[in-house]
Amino acid sequence: MIPELGHLSLIIGLAFAFLLASVPLIGVARKDQYLVRYAWPLSYGMFFFIFLSVVVLGYSFAIDDFSVAYVAHHSNSQLPIFFKIAAVWGGHEGSLLFWVFALSCWAAAVAFFSKGLEEVFTARVLAVLAMITIGFTLFMILTSSPFERLFPVPMEGRDLNPMLQDVGLIFHPPMLYLGYVGFAVSFAFAIAALMGGSLDSAWARWSRPWTLAAWVFLTGGISLGSWWAYYELGWGGWWFWDPVENASFMPWLIGTALLHSVIVTEKRAAFRNWTVLLSIFAFSLSLLGTFIVRSGVLTSVHSFAADPSRGMFILLLLGLAVGGSLTLFAFRASEMKSPARFELKSKETMLLVCNILLTVACGTVLLGTLYPLLIDALNMGKISVGPPYFNAVFVPIVLVLFVFMGIGPNIRWKKTKPGELKAKLLVPAVIATVVGAAAPFLADGQFNIWVMLGVGTATWVTLTTLRAAFDITKSKDGSFSLARMGRSQLGMIIAHLGIAVSVVGGTMVSNYSIEKSVRMGPGISQELAGYTFNYIETKNVVGPNYTAQQGQVEVTKDGEFVALLRPDRRQYNVRTMDMTEAGIDWGLFRDLYITMGDPLSRTQFAVRLNYKPFVRWLWFGSIFMMVGGFFAASDKRYRTKKVTEASKADAQKEKLATA
Amino acid sequence: MKKRLVLFIPLVLFLVMGVFLYKGLFLNPQNLDSALEGKPIPAFQLERLEDRGDVITNESLKGKVSLLNVWATWCPSCKYEHPYLMRLARQNILPIYGINYRDERAMAIRELNRQGDPYTANIFDHDGRLGLDLGVYGAPESYLVDHNGIIRYRYAGPIDQRIWNETLLPMVEELQAAAKLDGAS
Numbered sequence: 001m002i003p004e005l006g007h008l009s010l011i012i013g014l015a016f017a018f019l020l021a022s023v024p025l026i027g028v029a030r031k032d033q034y035l036v037r038y039a040w041p042l043s044y045g046m047f048f049f050i051f052l053s054v055v056v057l058g059y060s061f062a063i064d065d066f067s068v069a070y071v072a073h074h075s076n077s078q079l080p081i082f083f084k085i086a087a088v089w090g091g092h093e094g095s096l097l098f099w100v101f102a103l104s105c106w107a108a109a110v111a112f113f114s115k116g117l118e119e120v121f122t123a124r125v126l127a128v129l130a131m132i133t134i135g136f137t138l139f140m141i142l143t144s145s146p147f148e149r150l151f152p153v154p155m156e157g158r159d160l161n162p163m164l165q166d167v168g169l170i171f172h173p174p175m176l177y178l179g180y181v182g183f184a185v186s187f188a189f190a191i192a193a194l195m196g197g198s199l200d201s202a203w204a205r206w207s208r209p210w211t212l213a214a215w216v217f218l219t220g221g222i223s224l225g226s227w228w229a230y231y232e233l234g235w236g237g238w239w240f241w242d243p244v245e246n247a248s249f250m251p252w253l254i255g256t257a258l259l260h261s262v263i264v265t266e267k268r269a270a271f272r273n274w275t276v277l278l279s280i281f282a283f284s285l286s287l288l289g290t291f292i293v294r295s296g297v298l299t300s301v302h303s304f305a306a307d308p309s310r311g312m313f314i315l316l317l318l319g320l321a322v323g324g325s326l327t328l329f330a331f332r333a334s335e336m337k338s339p340a341r342f343e344l345k346s347k348e349t350m351l352l353v354c355n356i357l358l359t360v361a362c363g364t365v366l367l368g369t370l371y372p373l374l375i376d377a378l379n380m381g382k383i384s385v386g387p388p389y390f391n392a393v394f395v396p397i398v399l400v401l402f403v404f405m406g407i408g409p410n411i412r413w414k415k416t417k418p419g420e421l422k423a424k425l426l427v428p429a430v431i432a433t434v435v436g437a438a439a440p441f442l443a444d445g446q447f448n449i450w451v452m453l454g455v456g457t458a459t460w461v462t463l464t465t466l467r468a469a470f471d472i473t474k475s476k477d478g479s480f481s482l483a484r485m486g487r488s489q490l491g492m493i494i495a496h497l498g499i500a501v502s503v504v505g506g507t508m509v510s511n512y513s514i515e516k517s518v519r520m521g522p523g524i525s526q527e528l529a530g531y532t533f534n535y536i537e538t539k540n541v542v543g544p545n546y547t548a549q550q551g552q553v554e555v556t557k558d559g560e561f562v563a564l565l566r567p568d569r570r571q572y573n574v575r576t577m578d579m580t581e582a583g584i585d586w587g588l589f590r591d592l593y594i595t596m597g598d599p600l601s602r603t604q605f606a607v608r609l610n611y612k613p614f615v616r617w618l619w620f621g622s623i624f625m626m627v628g629g630f631f632a633a634s635d636k637r638y639r640t641k642k643v644t645e646a647s648k649a650d651a652q653k654e655k656l657a658t659a
Numbered sequence: 660m661k662k663r664l665v666l667f668i669p670l671v672l673f674l675v676m677g678v679f680l681y682k683g684l685f686l687n688p689q690n691l692d693s694a695l696e697g698k699p700i701p702a703f704q705l706e707r708l709e710d711r712g713d714v715i716t717n718e719s720l721k722g723k724v725s726l727l728n729v730w731a732t733w734c735p736s737c738k739y740e741h742p743y744l745m746r747l748a749r750q751n752i753l754p755i756y757g758i759n760y761r762d763e764r765a766m767a768i769r770e771l772n773r774q775g776d777p778y779t780a781n782i783f784d785h786d787g788r789l790g791l792d793l794g795v796y797g798a799p800e801s802y803l804v805d806h807n808g809i810i811r812y813r814y815a816g817p818i819d820q821r822i823w824n825e826t827l828l829p830m831v832e833e834l835q836a837a838a839k840l841d842g843a844s
Contacts, residue, residue, distance in 0.1 A: 277669060284673070291680065311684045319677055326670035333666050370679065377682035517763075578735070598732065598766070606766060 003068050006056030007147040010097075013049035013104070014137040016042055020107075020130035024123035039123040040111050046133065047108035054101045057146055058088050066157050069150040070094060076159035076574050078545040086170040087160045092310075093146035095173060099290070100136045102174075102181040103129065110185060110210070117206055124192035125185070132184055135317040143310050159545065159574035168228030176221030176248060180286040182214020183251055186258060187283035190276045191325055194332045199272040204265035207279070211262060212491075212633035215255045216626045222248050223622035230615070231582050231593075238509070238618060241390040246369045247289030250362050254282045257358035260351050268413060270348060273333050274355055280329060284322040285362070291318055292369070343415040350408035357401040364393045395450075402457035402503070405496065406464035410471070424471075428463035435459040443512055454507025458500040465496040491632030498624025505617025514611040517597075520551070521604030529611040531592060532556045533565075538603065546570045548581070551596050551605065555585060567596040567607070591615050699808050700727075701792035708759050708767055708781035715782050720808055724834045725754045726827075727802040728778070728818075729790060731762040732770045734798040740817035741774055747823070748777035753831055757781040760790045760798055803830055806838040 020042040027035025057070070061084040066072040074087045074094070089098040107129040114122045140146070189207035193199050225248070230238045239245065258278040264271040291314045342348035368385045410424050436456020440448040472489055473480050485493075518526050520535040527533075536552040548570040555562040565583030572579065585592040590613045597606030700717045707713040720727070728744065730737040748755060757778035759767045764783060771781075784790055793802070803812040812830055814822065 273666075280669075315677070315680055315684065318680075322673050323670065323677070326673055330663075330667045330670050370676070373683040374679055377679050598770075600766070600769065 002056060003060055003065065003147045003149065006053040006060070007141075007145060009049045009056065010053040010137065010141065010145075010147075013046050013053065013100075014134065014141065016046035016049060017130045017133040017137060020046055021127050021134055024127050028120055028123060033119070036119055036123045039126045042130075043104075043107045043111040043126050046130065047104040050097075050101050050104040050133075050137075053147075054088065054097060057094060057097060058085055061085060061087055064157070066155070067149050067151070067153040068146075069148045070146040072150050072154050072157045074157070074160050076157040076545065078573070079157075079160055079165070080544050082170060083160055083165050087164075089173045089177075090160055090164050090169060093140065093144045093148075095177070096136065096140045096144060097146050098174065099177055099181060100133060100140065102177045103133050103136070103184055105178070106182060106185050106210075107133070110188075114206070118202075121192055121196060121203070121206075124195055125188045128188035128191045129184060132188075132321065135320070139310075139313050139317065143313055156574075159572065162546070162570070162572040162579045163232065165545075165572075166228065166232050168224065168232055172221060172224040172228050174221075175217050175224055179214055179216075179218025179221045180248070180251065180289065182210065182217055183255060183279075183282040183286050185210040185214060186279045187325070190279035191328065194276065194325075194328050197332060199276065199333075201266050201269045204262045204272075204275060207275075208259075208262050208266060209633045209635070211255065211258055211279075211282075212629050215252070215259055216629035216633065218248070218252050218255060219622050219625050219629065222252060223619050227619050231584055238615065241368070241387045243369050244289075244293050246365050247285075247292045250365055250369075251282050251285040251289065253358050253362040253365070254278055254285055257355045257362075258282050260354050260358075264348060264351050268342070268348060270342070271352070271355070273329075274352075276329060276333060278355070278359075280322070280325045284318070284325075285366075287314070287318045287321060290314060342413070345411065345416045345421065347408060347411050347413045350404055350411055353404050354401065354408065357397055357404070361394060361397045361401070364397065365390065368393070399453055399457055402461055402499075405499070406460045409468035409492065409496065410464055424467055425464060428460055428467060431463060432456050432460035443508070448511055451507055451511050454503055454511075458503040458507070461496060461500040461503070465493055465500070469493045487635040488632040491628040491630070491635075493628070494631060495625045495628025498621045498626075498628060500621070501624055502618050502621025505614045505619075505621060508614035509612050509618070512613045513615075516609045518607055518609060519600055519604055520553075520607040521601070524604070526609060528609045529590075530557060531562065531611070533594070533609060535607070538605075541568065543570070545574065546572045546579075549596070549599075549605075551583070551594070551607070553583065553594055553607075555592055563592065565592065565594050567594045569596045569605075586616060588616060589614060696810055696813060698810060700802075700804060700810060701789065703782075703789045703792070705789060706783045708757070708764065708771075708783040715780060717808060719780075720756060720804055722806055723754055724806055724831060724838055725756055725779075725804050726831075727756050727758060727804055729758045729760045729793075729795050729798050729800040731760045731798050732766045733762065736817045737799045738774075740799050740819070741777070743817075743819055743823070744777040745775050747818075752828075753835070754779035758784050758789060758793075760784050760795065761787040801827075803827065803834070805834045806841065 020039060023042065024036050024039040027033070027038065057068075060068045060071050061075050062081065064071070064075065064077045064084075066075075070091060070093050071087075074091045075084050079087070087094070089095045107126055110122065110125055110129065114125075186207050189203060189210065193203040222245075225245070226238045229240070258275065261271050261275045261278050265275045291311065368389050371385050406428065407421070407425065411421060433456060436452045436454075436459060439455035440446060440451040443451065469485070469489075472485050473482055475481065475484065514529050516526070516528050520526065520533075522535060522537050525532055525534040532555065534554045534556065536554055539550045539552060541548040541550045548568040550566050550568050553565045553567070555565060563585035565585055567583035568579075568581035570579045570581060580595045580597070583594040590611060593610035593612055595608045595610075597608060599605050700720060702717050704714055704716045707715055726747075730740075744755060755778050757780070759781050762783075762785070764785070767781075767783075771778075782789065787795075799817050801814045801818055802810050803814075805811050811834060812827070814827065816822075818827065
């Protein structure tokens with residue numbers, strides 16, 4: 001009975017979505033305020049009923065209702081309760097439900113926080129969000145309902161895939177989905193602006209905090225995923241250029257470009273077509289990501305069972321959403337040359353370069369990801385595109401991007417004073433070159449071009465960003481005040497520093513990791529990177545739904561105790577699957593990472609020892625980026641209509657000037 | 660007007676991509692066939708896993724329809740596949756040659772001693788050169804080779820009862836019949 005209520009509530013949510021997608025638009029067409037205002041209660045209703053159906057699914061998991069097929073396939077009575085709840089999004093059907101739920105959350109949030117905006121505009125935004133909700137809810141109800149019953153009812157569930165039984169599952173997918181789906185909001189803003197025919201700076205200002213919020217979630221989701229892969233998969237890698245990873249990375253790249261483009265549209269009323277197009281692309285790539293993950297067209301470690309009918313449905317949605325919006329764009333986009341003029345040496349140029357480089361970078365990732373499919377579809381054979389391609393193409397592009405990233409914050413809008421740039425940037429450039437050149441020699445005494453470029457550009461970005469912060473806080477009479485810095489400026493500073501931190505991490509761990517496969521057992525010790533690993537004993541450990549052999553490895557350096565590492569080899573009872581759980585001693589400048597392999601004799605195991613310098617910096621950097629994005633999104637001036645008057649006046653002046 | 664047409668470029672690009680995605684739906688990425696099917700096994704000369712001195716070449720595989728199975732101790736799906744290979748070996752339908760792919764010799768031998776050895780012979784491809792020539796996508800992966808040493812079918816992923824009965828066995832029977840005919844003529 002209870003699961004049917006969940007299904008019913010999903011259908012009611014769908015009904016609300018249908019109303020939300022039509023009633024306000026009819027109201028707009030008839031100029032009927034009364035109908036337009038229905039958008040708000042309908043958004044809340046849609047959110048409420050979809051939320052209810054998520055709660056019901058969670059409840060079915062909590063009480064071990066194995067008559068629900070989805071629960072029987074992804075849970076087990078022995079599974080700890082928090083994993084039961086997290087299993088709601090651990091499989092195909094549930095993650096779709098969660099996708100739709102995330103979308104309705106964003107819709108409700110837009111309804112709630114946009115009271116100050118123009119009513120008609122917000123109603124259009126909500127209607128577009130409802131259309132997307134309709135598509136995915138129909139997809140779920142027609143092809144993959146999470147509430148389907150199973151008969152006869154099994155006594156026990158098949159358990160959650162052991163690989164997913166980890167805190168990573170609790171946080172990574174929700175974050176990622178909120179980010180993915182968040183770009184639906186910027187998409188809806190762009191479509192609403194196209195519908196209304198007013199691609200002005202007000203629209204960009206309204207869209208900006210939502211884009212930032214989505215970007216923060218996506219950043220968090222991706223870095224959590226990378227961290228999860230690092231410690232759970234036991235390979236010690238942090239990025240594999242797997243199709244599914246790329247699927248989340250592409251919207252991030254375009255989303256980053258969008259963040260910057262929208263600034264120009266807001267402040268200078270320029271790049272309007274760029275901003276619209278990037279909004280459409282960011283969301284299209286999120287949809288494409290969903291298509292790749294859910295249809296199984298590409299082989300990936302994340303692939304679920306391939307089902308062409310599901311793939312067909314998502315492709316249809318993709319075609320409607322992207323095809324429709326690009327057609328709308330082609331007919332409604334502004335043909336006018338941007339009224340704002342700028343010179344070559346200006347912030348506008350820097351941000352344009354940023355847009356282009358990020359789009360090209362995303363294009364290369366897209367090409368690499370879809371290339372196997374392309375070749376296959378043309379009957380030219382089967383190939384796979386691996387990390388060598390991505391590293392060779394992607395890394396140089398972002399290195400160039402980092403150079404411009406240093407200049408951007410230090411340059412003026414429209415035109416820069418002669419000599420000003422040189423005065424500001426010469427010193428950072430010299431220091432960055434010296435530090436970059438010295439870094440590989442300090443690290444291991446040998447020249448390494450990638451370390452030089454990586455550390456050099458990171459230093460450059462850090463110094464120039466700090467220089468920009470210095471200029472913002474300094475007043476003309478030479479006194480400093482942090483109050484002079486707006487929240488979005490502060491956010492920019494923190495996020496750009498975050499990029500530098502992550503770049504250092506990525507560079508160091510890619511070039512200076514040491515790995516050693518050895519045989520270890522009680523009494524055996526091994527050396528790696530100056531550390532001594534003493535294998536003390538093997539313990540047998542019993543977990544809630546697994547048994548494990550746990551190595552006790554003491555690490556010492558120069559005779560002093562550093563850490564006791566406990567890598568596990570787990571045997572999960574239900575799926576009879578072996579999993580390794582790494583033993584990690586983390587540190588600011590290095591991780592020591594041990595995984596237990598197969599037993600070699602009664603007491604000895606194949607053990608992999610890893611030394612990973614600076615690996616944490618990757619994730620520290622993304623925390624910086626998230627904090628920065630959060631500050632920028634919380635800038636007060638976004639949510640009110642009042643401020644827009646001023647910018648309208650600006651735009652008016654601009655128009656007069658060009659006329 | 661010309662300006663307007665430029666705005667259609669994104670739409671056109673997307674439509675082209677859509678066509679490929681649509682085609683992609685009907686292709687199975689697990690079914691990694693075309694590259695070498697119908698072509699002879701690439702020439703190789705490698706040591707046997709169990710015996711350093713003994714060398715196997717592509718010539719050694721000719722004469723009988725055989726199954727080439729790429730495996731390694733680091734590959735969890737191979738462990739899953741292993742019991743089924745043992746069953747196949749007991750049925751004695753065709754010789755199964757193992758390609759021990761990018762593995763440690765000692766560990767591989769120990770694994771076979773412990774879990775049983777379904778292989779007629781094992782080719783020790785330590786640096787993965789044969790795997791590269793074959794275009795190995797991942798382990799486990801299997802190749803059906805006819806009596807002339809021509810690759811007839813490639814299957815990526817672990818072999819199980821269903822795959823064997825539905826796909827591989829019919830092909831094996833057909834190839835063996837062809838081999839008999841060939842021998843007779």
